[in-house]
Amino acid sequence: MDQDADGTFTKSDRDGDPIVNCECGCFFIPSAMTVRTADTPRCPVCEEAFKPDDLCASDIELGPCHAECLEGSPIVDLNTGEPLPDAELHTYPASEIMDPSPQTREAER
Incomplete structure (x- = not known):
């Protein structure tokens, strides 16, 4: 040895x-x-890291998730808990929840 x-x-x-x-x-x-x-930041459902161009949606209990991971989950009225059958899932790019790199922050100035 x-x-x-x-x-x-x-x-x-x-x-x-x-x-x-x-x-x-x-x-x-x-x-x-x-x-x-x-x-x-990672999706709490699939545990994959978010990429800036991933499409996300927020769950009231889990927080930001990949929109496809929430597919099929009911959208409910937050006051009553009743499902809203005609409601659409609000989505946004993961870049909105990611901390930009120092280079990105510098370029935005």
């Missing part, structure tokens, strides 16, 4: 998966993980 540049020791198990020696002296197999940044 060779020492890595950062002072830890890394080796592989029989399958070739990395095994890392932690500071406390134990070994562990790092698991695969998805890192999500807190500033990436």
Whole structure:
């Protein structure tokens, strides 16, 4: 087992998966993980990140969602909870809810 540049020791198990020696002296197999940044708005239904040109709609309980994820959901009167059969879903581009990049904010000035 060779020492890595950062002072830890890394080796592989029989399958070739990395095994890392932690500071406390134990070994562990790092698991695969998805890192999500807190500033990436996501649809609460499908959990996909919004893209600026995605078509969105808002749900009273979930907040902004992809409009297609809410397809088939009833539109109700917020005061009574009764379905509004002739109501249309209000949609908007996801860019309206996304925090613009510093370059975008600078260009808007």
